[in-house]
Amino acid sequence: MTDEKKASDPRKIKSVRRMKEIMTNYYIGAKTARENGKKVAWITSGGPVEPLIAMDVIPVYPENHGAMIGATKMGVDLCEKAEEMGYSRDLCSYARADIACATINGGPIGGLPEPDFLVCCNNICGTVLKWYEVVARYYNVPLFILDTPFVHGKFTDAAKKYVIQQINEYIEFLENVCGKKADPDRMDEVGRLSVEAQRLWQKVLDAAAHKPAPISAFDAFFHLALIVTLRGTQETVDYYKGLSTEMEERIANNIAMVKNEKYRLLWDNLPVWYRTRWLSEKFASHDACLVADTYTSAWSGVLHLIDEDNFLESMAVAYSSVYINISLDMMIDTLKKMIKKYDADGLVMHSNRSCKPYSLGQYDLSRMVAKQIGIPTLIIEADMVDERSFSESQIETRIDAFMETLKA
Amino acid sequence: MKSILSLFQSIAANPNAHIREAKKKTGKKVVGYFCSYAPDELIHAAGAIPYRIFGTKDDIRLADSHLQSYCCALVRGGLEEALAGRLDFMEGTLFPHTCDSIQRLSDIWRLNTDFKFHIDAVMPVKLNTKSARDYMIDVLSDVKIRLESGLGVTIGKKEIVNSIKDFNRIRTALRTLYEIRSTTPGIFPPSAIHDIMVSGMVMDRGEFADRVEALVEKASATAVDNAGKPGKRIMISGGICSHPDIYGLLAESGGDVVFDDLCTGFRYADGNISTDADPIEAIADRYMARAVCPAKHLSNTARAEGLVDAAKKHHIDGVIFLLLKFCDPHAFDYPYLKQALDDAKIPSLLFEVEDRMPPEGQLRTRFETFTDML
Numbered sequence: 001m002t003d004e005k006k007a008s009d010p011r012k013i014k015s016v017r018r019m020k021e022i023m024t025n026y027y028i029g030a031k032t033a034r035e036n037g038k039k040v041a042w043i044t045s046g047g048p049v050e051p052l053i054a055m056d057v058i059p060v061y062p063e064n065h066g067a068m069i070g071a072t073k074m075g076v077d078l079c080e081k082a083e084e085m086g087y088s089r090d091l092c093s094y095a096r097a098d099i100a101c102a103t104i105n106g107g108p109i110g111g112l113p114e115p116d117f118l119v120c121c122n123n124i125c126g127t128v129l130k131w132y133e134v135v136a137r138y139y140n141v142p143l144f145i146l147d148t149p150f151v152h153g154k155f156t157d158a159a160k161k162y163v164i165q166q167i168n169e170y171i172e173f174l175e176n177v178c179g180k181k182a183d184p185d186r187m188d189e190v191g192r193l194s195v196e197a198q199r200l201w202q203k204v205l206d207a208a209a210h211k212p213a214p215i216s217a218f219d220a221f222f223h224l225a226l227i228v229t230l231r232g233t234q235e236t237v238d239y240y241k242g243l244s245t246e247m248e249e250r251i252a253n254n255i256a257m258v259k260n261e262k263y264r265l266l267w268d269n270l271p272v273w274y275r276t277r278w279l280s281e282k283f284a285s286h287d288a289c290l291v292a293d294t295y296t297s298a299w300s301g302v303l304h305l306i307d308e309d310n311f312l313e314s315m316a317v318a319y320s321s322v323y324i325n326i327s328l329d330m331m332i333d334t335l336k337k338m339i340k341k342y343d344a345d346g347l348v349m350h351s352n353r354s355c356k357p358y359s360l361g362q363y364d365l366s367r368m369v370a371k372q373i374g375i376p377t378l379i380i381e382a383d384m385v386d387e388r389s390f391s392e393s394q395i396e397t398r399i400d401a402f403m404e405t406l407k408a
Numbered sequence: 409m410k411s412i413l414s415l416f417q418s419i420a421a422n423p424n425a426h427i428r429e430a431k432k433k434t435g436k437k438v439v440g441y442f443c444s445y446a447p448d449e450l451i452h453a454a455g456a457i458p459y460r461i462f463g464t465k466d467d468i469r470l471a472d473s474h475l476q477s478y479c480c481a482l483v484r485g486g487l488e489e490a491l492a493g494r495l496d497f498m499e500g501t502l503f504p505h506t507c508d509s510i511q512r513l514s515d516i517w518r519l520n521t522d523f524k525f526h527i528d529a530v531m532p533v534k535l536n537t538k539s540a541r542d543y544m545i546d547v548l549s550d551v552k553i554r555l556e557s558g559l560g561v562t563i564g565k566k567e568i569v570n571s572i573k574d575f576n577r578i579r580t581a582l583r584t585l586y587e588i589r590s591t592t593p594g595i596f597p598p599s600a601i602h603d604i605m606v607s608g609m610v611m612d613r614g615e616f617a618d619r620v621e622a623l624v625e626k627a628s629a630t631a632v633d634n635a636g637k638p639g640k641r642i643m644i645s646g647g648i649c650s651h652p653d654i655y656g657l658l659a660e661s662g663g664d665v666v667f668d669d670l671c672t673g674f675r676y677a678d679g680n681i682s683t684d685a686d687p688i689e690a691i692a693d694r695y696m697a698r699a700v701c702p703a704k705h706l707s708n709t710a711r712a713e714g715l716v717d718a719a720k721k722h723h724i725d726g727v728i729f730l731l732l733k734f735c736d737p738h739a740f741d742y743p744y745l746k747q748a749l750d751d752a753k754i755p756s757l758l759f760e761v762e763d764r765m766p767p768e769g770q771l772r773t774r775f776e777t778f779t780d781m782l
Contacts, residue, residue, distance in 0.1 A: 086743030088760075090478065090734050122533055126508045129533060129705055130740030136708045137744060145534050145705055149543075150511050152528040158546035159530070165539035328515040353478045356736070360512035363474050364519060381476075 010255055013219060015243045022235060023225055030058045030113045039116040039178060042135060044128045045228050046298070046322055047121035047146060048170070048315055053232040054190040055174050055182060057116075061229055062131070065112055066094030069101065070273025070385035072108040079386045081106075092354040093385035095131040102138060117141050117177045119170070123148040123325045125357045144173045148320035152327045155320060163316040171312075190232040191311030195303070200240035201227045202300035207247035208291040209342050212256030214247050217267045217293040218280040219257065227299045258289035263406055266338055267293035268365075269350035269358050270384045275392075282396065286403040292342045294335065298323050301334070328361045332368045339373055346406050347377040354384050378402040409626040412619055413600050420606035420652065424489075427459055428497055430612055437559055440495060440523075441502040442486065442510055444676045445531050445701065447548055449691055451502065452613045453563050453571035454555045459498065460609035462650055462672075464488045468763065474516050480734040481763035482648060483509045490521045500525035500558045502551065505533070507703045507737055525558030527551060535696045535706045544692040552688065568687040574617050575681060578608060581620040582677035586667065588627050590722050593641065593664040595632040598655035601665075605672050639664040640782045641723055645715060645745065646730035647701075647738055648672045651765050654730070654775075661775035663782075667722040669715055670730070675699045702737035711741055712748035719754050725782040727756040755782060 033040045041052050045063040052059045069075050075097050081104070082096035083089050089096075097107070105111035118141060120132035129145065136143040146166050149159040171182050204223065208215050215223075223243060230236045249255075265283065267290045272279060283290060305318035323334055339347070347369055349362045366377035378398060383389035419426040431438055437456040441448060448458035463485025470491040471484045489495050500523045503514040518526045529551045532540040552563050582604070589601060604623070608616050642663040648671050655665055668674050679698040682690040699714055700706040719727060727749055731738050742758065749756045757778045765771065 086746060088731075088739040088742070091736060091739050095740075126511075126533070126703060127736055127740075130702065130737055133705070133708050134740065134744070143708065147533045147540065149530040149532070150505055150528075152514065152530065156530075156546075156550070158543055158550065161546070162532070162539055162543035165542075166537075169537065169539065328512070328519060351476055353476075356479065357508040357512060360475055360479055360509060361515055363476075364516055 011257060011259075013215065013223075013243075013246060015239070015246055016222070018239060018242065019223060019225065022230075022239060026230065027109055030060050031109075033058050033113055040113050041117050041119055042112070042115040042132075043119040044121050044124060044132070046124040046319060046324075047119050048167070048319055049229070050190045050194050050232040050311070050315065051171060051174055051182070051187065052119070053230070054187045055178050055180070057174070057178065058113075059229060060112055060115065062098045062112065062135070063094050064225060064229055065101070065107065065109075066098050066385055067271075067273050068108050069097045071276070073274045073387065074107055075274060075385035076387050078106065079388075089386075090353070092125075092127045092131070093383055094354065095127060095134075097385055099131070099134055099138075102135070115139055115141055118143040119146070120144070121146040121148060121319065123319055123322050125324070125355065127356075142173070142177055144170055146170060146316075148316075148325060150325055150327075151321055151330065153330065155317065159320065160317055163320050164313050167312050167316040188311065191315070192308055193234060193237055194232040195306055195308050195311070197227060197231045197236045197240055198300040198303045198306075200237065200244050202297070202303060203244045204240060204247055205292060205297055205300070206341075207244070207251060210251045211264075211343070212254070212258065212261035213264065213289050213291040213342075214250035214255055214257060216257040216280065217290040217296065218271070218276050220293065220296040221271045221276060224296045224299070231299070256289075258284045258287065260287045261289045263288035263345050263403070264291045264343055265289065265346045265348050266291065266335075266342060266344040267295070267348050267350070268335075268362065269352045270295055270355060272350060272380075272382050272390065273384055274387050275382075275390060278392075282399055283403075286399075286407075288403060288406075290348065291344065292338055294323055294338065297338070324358055328364055331361070332365060332372070335365065335369060336373060339369070339375065344375065346375050346402070349377055349379045350384075351379050351381045352384055353382070353389050354386070376402070376405060409623065409630055412623045412626065413597065413603070415619070416600070416603040416607040419611065420603035423459070423462070423606065423610040424494055424497075427457065427610055430457060431497055434612055436612060437499045438497050439500055439502055439555070439559070440498040441504070442482075442513075443504045443506045443701075444671050445504040445506065445695060445704070446502050446529065447551055447691055448609075448613070449571045449575050449681070450548065450552050450555055450563065450568065452574060453567040454559050454561050455567075456499070456555075456559055457612050458609070461486045461489065461495070462606070462648060463763065464494075466492070474520065475513075478734055479509055480732050481761075482650075482732060482735075483513045485763060487513060487516065490517060498523055500527065502527045502529060502555075505530045506701075507735075509734075525554070527554045527558065531695075533704055535700065535704050541692055541696055544695060545689055548688045548692055565687060569683065571613070572681045572683060572687055572690065574613050576683070577617040578613060578620060579677050579680055581617070581624045582608065584624045585620070585627065586674060586677065588624075590666045592632045593638060593666050595627060595630060598659040598665065599652035601668075601673070602649060602652045602655060605676065609672065609676070640725040640779045641666045642779075643667045643669065643719055643722065643724040643727045644673070644730050645669040645727055647732050647735055649730055651761060653765065654771070657768065657771055658728075658775050658779075661772055662779040663726070663775060667718060667724065669699065669718060671701060675701065702741045712745055715745055716748050716752045716754070719749065719752065724754060726778060727754060728778070729756060729758045731758065731760050733760050733762045
């Protein structure tokens with residue numbers, strides 16, 4: 001990854017160090033929550049974390065943990081352990097790695113801190129429902145499910161009513177498990193900070209529209225961590241302000257993430273966590289930069305639906321409409337806008353065995369992109385954490401062939 | 409009894425051929441659907457025949473350019489049937505939300521086929537709260553409206569109530585057949601219940617109600633001579649079963665399937681619909697209460713409790729998990745269900761199927777080893 005570039009390298013993003021500091025402190029805080037009398041909630045990546053922040057609960061993300069397991073290449077061992085426990089190899093590798101990790105306190109940080117309760121929002125997949133049921137049984141803790149109906153073309157009034165009712169149930173649930181009342185003023189404040197952080201995050205991503213791009217999708221995968229885990233805090237706002245300023249400076253100084261950037265590509269789906277560096281260098285060797293992706297923009301892509309004066313309710317509607325919870329004909333609109341905004345020459349789709357809602361439909365999307373915009377797509381068959389599903393030689397050949405067609 | 413059973417057998421063997429015939433005979437329209445959370449009661453109330461899509465018996469070719477290989481055979485096979493034009497008797501399709509794969513299939517289906525209408529019934533995933541029930545009622549009301557416009561009919565309260573009555577007759581009869589099989593194993597040929605269930609999901613429901621009630625009457629009067637050699641009592645748990653051959657193979661290996669927890673089995677037959685309440689609310693209430701699918705949430709432990717209770721009630725010697733490869737909800741539940749059976753000292757066997765069955769010899773060996781162990 002780019003953060004491993006030499007310190008003297010002007011292309012290295014300076015904020016990386018601050019991010020590592022914040023994440024380290026955050027995990028130390030989470031691991032010592034019990035001693036400090038704080039509650040820990042496990043929550044899905046697309047779930048509404050803001051009420052947890054407002055209630056002073058430490059949110060912990062098994063998916064972020066899964067990404068760390070993947071990036072540290074500890075995925076195969078843990079996935080195999082889950083398979084020994086009876087979980088099929090065809091199941092999501094985040095879930096497999098994480099379920100196995102809990103039983104041995106393994107992985108890169110010796111396991112996640114035990115949850116006091118769980119918050120599962122199915123706006124990202126049906127898998128999290130099953131995964132969180134497993135966790136709820138394992139730790140014997142309460143589980144709140146926020147059920148966000150999938151959007152086939154239009155978010156219906158009935159669905160809207162349903163998610164708003166559930167947001168009220170969510171707050172009640174939190175008041176019960178925390179043994180205290182929610183503070184509406186504090187909630188408003190967290191809501192404002194969340195919106196501000198999402199705006200700043202989008203601004204960081206937008207910087208890649210500049211040619212050459214000062215940041216790539218591979219960097220965004222790294223800098224994403226805070227907008228997922230701690231949006232709604234001042235620290236996160238400050239961090240993205242700094243990162244955004246750094247992007248402006250890079251643009252002013254014409255610092256490109258990929259030297260000799262000639263081809264601009266858009267990435268679709270989750271990263272291949274154990275090969276981000278390899279992929280980044282592989283594309284860079286062809287003078288290609290992955291300038292943006294559909295994944296990291298999920299945490300700011302629905303900003304236009306959020307009303308700061310009615311944060312909780314509008315958030316429920318907005319989070320139901322994230323990229324992965326909408327139909328293919330809605331996704332193609334987003335893809336087209338992104339291709340235009342970042343002036344992409346091609347699309348790289350990670351067909352991710354672990355993520356069916358993200359991956360099924362990619363074949364149709366790639367044809368729509370070819371037909372409606374006229375740019376080619378490369379589909380890489382792999383998995384986000386389980387390296388056994390990654391065939392380096394095959395993928396290398398495909399990337400080389402794809403780049404040859406782009407250059408032709 | 410034999411003639412009714414052979415009718416069901418021929419329908420289950422070739423549902424497409426049956427529905428073409430039925431359509432011609434009755435002049436009714438046909439609406440396709442996936443999954444047992446699609447309200448076929450409303451399709452029947454609209455005067456159409458609800459037709460459940462089970463995948464394909466043919467090779468998957470056309471669907472390969474739309475769906476990756478790590479997608480289940482039901483979803484890929486269903487799409488293959490549609491793209492190959494083998495479902496051209498359908499007016500439209502009703503997609504309940506079910507799972508991640510079905511949800512994407514709905515998009516791909518809508519964008520690549522040209523049926524007259526397409527209805528997404530995005531049912532709630534939670535089944536244990538008032539707001540989920542309210543939302544389900546809203547979804548069902550919307551399905552009714554969209555069926556009306558798709559089929560060009562009006563569905564009055566009376567029609568829904570009459571449909572519910574047919575379905576209550578059907579489900580009561582099906583459950584009676586399950587009881588009869590459990591108390592007198594061997595009374596039906598091994599795959600008969602499978603054939604009956606499949607028939608019940610593709611036939612005109614009025615006709616099916618008459619036929620299945622007639623079968624109950626005949627079966628109740630039939631004494632069975634199974635004093636010879638009763639087999640081990642087996643229960644099958646999983647999603648859909650598209651391989652009826654396994655029932656015969658199991659019987660030859662010394663195992664009688666006497667109960668199941670299948671989507672195309674008892675979960676469809678479970679629970680009647682109240683005729684005292686508002687009919688749409690009553691349909692919702694059955695969904696909230698019936699044996700639950702792993703893609704839905706009733707509680708963290710509802711499925712294990714239901715499985716162990718049923719196994720005990722039916723004196724099950726062993727459970728076979730018949731899981732469709734790439735079906736995530738079932739695969740996630742397997743370890744804890746197995747554990748619950750282990751705790752109750754009920755042996756189980758995991759049997760994963762793709763679109764094609766493993767060779768017969770291999771299957772026979774596995775089944776024989778399992779029944780010998782029981």
